Amino acid sequence: MKRSEMNAIMRDADAFIEARGFHLPPFAHWSPEDWQARGEEVREIVENGLGWDITDFGSGDYENCGLFLFTLRNGNPGNWVTMQGKLYAEKIMVVGVGQVTPMHFHWNKAEDIINRGGGELVVQVYNATEDESLADTDVTVSTDGIKRVVKAGGTVVLSPGESITLPTRLYHKFWGVESRVLVGEVSLVNDDTRDNRFYEPVGRFPDIEEDEPPAYLLITDYPKYYRPDRRLEV
Numbered sequence: 001m002k003r004s005e006m007n008a009i010m011r012d013a014d015a016f017i018e019a020r021g022f023h024l025p026p027f028a029h030w031s032p033e034d035w036q037a038r039g040e041e042v043r044e045i046v047e048n049g050l051g052w053d054i055t056d057f058g059s060g061d062y063e064n065c066g067l068f069l070f071t072l073r074n075g076n077p078g079n080w081v082t083m084q085g086k087l088y089a090e091k092i093m094v095v096g097v098g099q100v101t102p103m104h105f106h107w108n109k110a111e112d113i114i115n116r117g118g119g120e121l122v123v124q125v126y127n128a129t130e131d132e133s134l135a136d137t138d139v140t141v142s143t144d145g146i147k148r149v150v151k152a153g154g155t156v157v158l159s160p161g162e163s164i165t166l167p168t169r170l171y172h173k174f175w176g177v178e179s180r181v182l183v184g185e186v187s188l189v190n191d192d193t194r195d196n197r198f199y200e201p202v203g204r205f206p207d208i209e210e211d212e213p214p215a216y217l218l219i220t221d222y223p224k225y226y227r228p229d230r231r232l233e234v
Contacts, residue, residue, distance in 0.1 A: 001206045006054050007215040013068045013094045020117045020182045035217055035225045046222045048074040053219050057102055058203025067101045068094040075189040089190035093183040095176040103173040103199040111187035114163040119178035121158040126171040
């Protein structure tokens, strides 16, 4: 993806989020120069992957197969060993009409997906077989604490204010209908480098063509701009 495209997506998503009455934390709007002046005090943001995240899943077609995310809070997977610190995560996402997040599940992360406003969010679900294929069995899910049973490959449509709980190893795919959707995610600790099992191979973090400077840093930009012990000249 081009950096100019990602900058435009960021600005557009930022405006959409604020228009829905949701506000990102101050660090969301730090410039690359701001990051170069930061030190040890922001290590949690960097190490736990808080911040801007944009992906086209390697499709080259973000509008039809892509996702905008901002991770607001997150612990470290090691916290589950010590049972100390943050054991949870929260994201805000923007999902376009017909914009698909491909079928996947998580080995370790259970999550609630919440329609925070806008259009409707369609979530397709399958149980996983032992060999991680798509099962043909009915799927039992909880929507706002209410148990529902849907056929394999069936969908649950979430209107604003509604949510669905997705346990571990439950395949899911989602997209927006009617209009763009502001989507929340509340989950156990999030680890996008090791805990995503996509049914078909995808690229999670896109290569970036640097055709202009970054407006704000993506989580994958942190190693280039941030050092806990010194400023880095770029």
